[in-house]
Amino acid sequence: MNKVVANADVAIKDIESGMTIMFGGFGLCGIPENCIRAIVNKGIDNLTCISNNAGVDDFGIGLMLQKKQLKKMIASYVGENAEFERQLLSGELDVELVPQGTLATRCMIAGYGIPFVPVLAGVGTEVAEGKETVVRNGRQYLIEEAFDADFAIVKAWKGDTMGNLIYKDTARNFNPLMAMAGKITIAEVEELVAPGELDPNMIHTPGIYVNQIFQGTDYEKRIEQRTVRKRS
């Protein structure tokens, strides 16, 4: 049950142009930096990307946008990215905006084996256009489908060679949901340890959901909004 691969290049070798990939992270927090770099270097394109955000111009998913590797972006919020805006307005890039809770839930149900779910968010809005609805107890709900992604790529704090994962602080965000949702899940971790070194009670993602794991290198962990207090 050893799921370890050497590095990001090996982990992503079966990802091809035209595939749908989930990327964990919220803004630049908890994004799989190593795999993004490897996909940029590999140069595949026509990718459909499911991620809460689209990175910034020169970091995160923004790096793939710069190289025009994306065909479609499925996200809840895509500000802070001028190249994204340019590609969207020029028609090079297709975008599907999804309410954030719905995005999370569509990942979650994919990992739970549930094909669709009724949600209130978006009823009466543009998000509802073309969607099936159901009424229960007088309230209308939208039917939202589980995501179907070829790969999910997540970033964790610690992982063991069997693929069990622990995330740190708010770098957790969408990562455990996407880890459960991909047909194939790749996990990059800051610290890779032997089985037994992680407390089973503390595992966030059970290894059964993870196909490949490797210890990442050179994490930049860029901060988008550095807000601090002065020491008195």
Added chain:
Amino acid sequence: MALNKEQIAQRIAKELQDGFYVNLGIGIPTMVANYIPSGINVVLQSENGLLGMGPFPFEGDEDADLINAGKQTITTLPGSAIFDSATSFGMIRSGRVNLTVLGAMEVAENGDIANWKIPGKMVKGMGGAMDLVAAAKNIIVAMQHTDKAGNSKLLPQCTLPITGLRCVKKIVSDLGVFDITENGFVCREYAPGVSIEEIKSKTAGKLTIADDVKEITF
């Protein structure tokens, strides 16, 4: 004088009750955290996966792994909890979050809100706003009463794309405090020095003035 942004936040903070779990949106709503009344304990929820959001870190202590939904570096507090995004919206959707404060471009007299998209301009996305307004039992909107051209943002119906239907319960604008009822906007309080006539002239939606209307105090 109409209220400034800090005063709007300060007035909203008076709505906080001891024991509330509260989600504060970006902008004026974030400032509400600076005016939590003494003796009132509230827990701030950040929808990227944190209950018990603390203040900004001291210089040098900032951690890229610990941010709020506005992507600002923050801290945890004793008793904080971290969770994934589905759990975060689970607690919102199931009504555990007692109060949501957010900004708006327009609010209609029936409580419809528009705050995510201006047609023809860059669409940045709704983030968590649609989930929050669809679920929260108690939504207070912090907003300017009029746009830069002086047009009312409290309307008979929204003209911009809707974020959620019939969900806003209360507005604190620079001119006053308004409940949203079956009879439209009801002015409960007015900003110091702002006349009822001014509020009437700047409110396009159906407006009534409460019998016991009074000046805002802090």
